[in-house]
Amino acid sequence: METWQFFLGNWQQTLDLSWQHAWVVAVAVVIAICTGVPIGIWITFNQKAADMVLYVAGIIMTIPSIALFGVMIPLLSLFGHGIGTVPAILALVLYSQLPIIRNTYTAIRNVDPNIIDAGTGMGMTRWQVLAKVQLPMALSVIFAGVRVAVVMSIGIGAIAAYIGAGGLGHFIFMGINQSYDGMINCGAFAVAVMAICADYLFGFIENRLVSKGLRP
Amino acid sequence: MIRLEKVTKIYPSGSAPAVNGVDMEVPQGEICVVIGPSGCGKTTLMRMINRLISITTGSIFIEGNNILGMDPIELRRSIGYAIQQIGLFPHMTVHDNIATVPRLLKWESQRIRRRVDDLLELVQLDPAIFRNRYPRELSGGQAQRVGVARAMAVDPPVMLMDEPFGAIDPINREGLQDEFLKIQSQVRKTIVFVTHDIHEAIKMGDRIALLDAGSLVQYATPEELLTAPKNQFVKDFVGADRALKRLDLLKVQDAMLVNPVHCNNTDPASEVAGRMQEKGLNYLLVCDADDHLKGYVTLRDIFDHTGKISDRVKPMTLTVRPNQNLKDALSKMLTYDIGIVVAVDDAGRLKGVLNTMTLASVIGQTYDEQGGRWGKVSAGGKIL
Numbered sequence: 001m002e003t004w005q006f007f008l009g010n011w012q013q014t015l016d017l018s019w020q021h022a023w024v025v026a027v028a029v030v031i032a033i034c035t036g037v038p039i040g041i042w043i044t045f046n047q048k049a050a051d052m053v054l055y056v057a058g059i060i061m062t063i064p065s066i067a068l069f070g071v072m073i074p075l076l077s078l079f080g081h082g083i084g085t086v087p088a089i090l091a092l093v094l095y096s097q098l099p100i101i102r103n104t105y106t107a108i109r110n111v112d113p114n115i116i117d118a119g120t121g122m123g124m125t126r127w128q129v130l131a132k133v134q135l136p137m138a139l140s141v142i143f144a145g146v147r148v149a150v151v152m153s154i155g156i157g158a159i160a161a162y163i164g165a166g167g168l169g170h171f172i173f174m175g176i177n178q179s180y181d182g183m184i185n186c187g188a189f190a191v192a193v194m195a196i197c198a199d200y201l202f203g204f205i206e207n208r209l210v211s212k213g214l215r216p
Numbered sequence: 217m218i219r220l221e222k223v224t225k226i227y228p229s230g231s232a233p234a235v236n237g238v239d240m241e242v243p244q245g246e247i248c249v250v251i252g253p254s255g256c257g258k259t260t261l262m263r264m265i266n267r268l269i270s271i272t273t274g275s276i277f278i279e280g281n282n283i284l285g286m287d288p289i290e291l292r293r294s295i296g297y298a299i300q301q302i303g304l305f306p307h308m309t310v311h312d313n314i315a316t317v318p319r320l321l322k323w324e325s326q327r328i329r330r331r332v333d334d335l336l337e338l339v340q341l342d343p344a345i346f347r348n349r350y351p352r353e354l355s356g357g358q359a360q361r362v363g364v365a366r367a368m369a370v371d372p373p374v375m376l377m378d379e380p381f382g383a384i385d386p387i388n389r390e391g392l393q394d395e396f397l398k399i400q401s402q403v404r405k406t407i408v409f410v411t412h413d414i415h416e417a418i419k420m421g422d423r424i425a426l427l428d429a430g431s432l433v434q435y436a437t438p439e440e441l442l443t444a445p446k447n448q449f450v451k452d453f454v455g456a457d458r459a460l461k462r463l464d465l466l467k468v469q470d471a472m473l474v475n476p477v478h479c480n481n482t483d484p485a486s487e488v489a490g491r492m493q494e495k496g497l498n499y500l501l502v503c504d505a506d507d508h509l510k511g512y513v514t515l516r517d518i519f520d521h522t523g524k525i526s527d528r529v530k531p532m533t534l535t536v537r538p539n540q541n542l543k544d545a546l547s548k549m550l551t552y553d554i555g556i557v558v559a560v561d562d563a564g565r566l567k568g569v570l571n572t573m574t575l576a577s578v579i580g581q582t583y584d585e586q587g588g589r590w591g592k593v594s595a596g597g598k599i600l
Contacts, residue, residue: 118303121268121376122317122366123293136307211307213350 028092040104103145107138472568
């Protein structure tokens with residue numbers, strides 16, 4: 001009840017913060033896809049690199065987010081971006097790497113070698129095999145990784161309010177400081193709704209992009 | 217035409233050559249089956265022809281051109297390639313699968329579409345139904361046909377097939393092999409066909425290359441391989457039942473008795489029974505006025521019957537076509553207690569009869585044109 005009243009009184013600000021939140025996550029995920037997918041593809045050619053990249057990405061995942069933000073403040077201060085959206089986006093990009101790289105790598109590696117052999121045997125170049133056979137077949141698993149990254153980023157993005165990136169975490173931290181349950185709940189609830197919507201949206205896009213022939 | 221000269225493959229890791237100095241020539245329009253125990257190098261040998269595996273020493277010529285002088289990508293696009301049905305791209309429709317090589321060669325889409333439909337008809341799949349299906353919506357046999365159609369997409373003169381029927385159950389495999397041979401009789405491709413199944417080799421091959429530990433042991437026609445195996449290894453490989461395997465090679469029409477004795481549907485039973493006793497026949501085939509097979513009667517069924525033969529006819533549903541092989545015929549023959557199998561044409565007209573005696577004589581190559589009780593009784597085979 002308190003939450004609903006808070007929302008009615010502050011819906012404009014809630015929407016603003018949601019927008020800010022979504023924007024930070026969206027930029028981070030786009031960058032993460034643009035880096036993670038090519039890295040995931042590249043390491044399928046190189047086992048040594050694969051072991052190393054997956055190891056490092058795994059370590060990054062284990063760093064508590066609040067610590068990562070803390071570590072980035074002095075580092076990015078050198079470029080004048082110690083706090084605000086830049087460190088927030090950078091942290092989310094780093095966190096998103098593991099699910100995206102790992103899923104891309106696994107999915108491409110798991111394409112049946114017979115099917116790759118058929119492609120090569122019919123005269124496809126290495127790149128044509130990748131673009132016409134391996135990637136389309138790996139798409140749904142890559143998408144699963146992206147979905148994990150998006151949902152996770154929305155959650156971690158709330159903590160980024162702590163370093164001044166704004167977003168719905170703003171309500172949560174301010175609510176805690178003021179012991180204002182309505183405000184905390186409103187922020188938390190909005191984050192949850194956003195995560196569910198994003199997951200649903202990506203599921204929809206996945207359905208559109210992944211070939212019908214691959215559905216179970 | 218494909219010519220292999222002293223082709224050898226040595227893998228860096230292996231001490232013994234995987235393929236050792238193979239010399240052979242596959243004439244234009246023939247199927248060369250490469251066979252041998254697993255690990256004998258048959259797949260390696262085939263994959264060297266489209267350079268999926270590099271040649272260590274020796275050379276391979278296709279239509280007189282050394283393949284080492286060609287761009288491997290161009291070479292592969294000019295050679296049909298079919299592997300077990302698993303090789304279809306699951307994310308592409310049947311149309312897109314078949315269109316793979318035409319698209320790589322940048323054909324225009326109208327031409328591709330026409331070609332795909334033609335090929336689907338050739339492999340007896342209705343384009344309207346199958347064009348937009350995905351591989352997972354096909355049965356094993358249908359997927360295999362699509363695989364063959366895909367390999368023939370740009371009408372390559374040379375095709376490589378690696379156990380293309382390997383994933384199909386034995387019953388459907390027979391049918392697909394027959395169909396493929398029928399297609400091959402129209403298109404006359406030069407085919408290198410890898411299998412581990414000696415029956416398939418004998419049935420499909422114009423020639424068989426038998427490999428052991430990378431070396432070519434015997435390269436001969438199936439007939440020669442069965443009747444004149446070069447050494448003990450060949451004998452063991454083709455098996456002790458060599459004589460039975462010859463059944464794969466021979467057609468029903470080579471062994472059947474033409475104009476077998478039969479009676480008409482409308483003949484009076486008592487007269488027929490009389491003639492049967494006179495000739496010592498226990499059973500008799502029944503046809504209608506146009507020679508369509510109706511079934512058979514036994515003497516016991518009709519000797520006390522006063523009506524027409526048609527009242528007592530037992531149906532005979534298992535028949536063979538004159539162009540089927542004798543192995544199929546034998547298995548059908550064993551189904552009936554009267555020990556014969558009848559050959560009919562596509563319209564169901566009586567063409568001839570096979571019994572165990574004719575089969576035995578054919579296998580023994582002492583086939584007597586007139587032999588057996590099913591021989592000619594009168595002109596046209598009519599009993600009355």
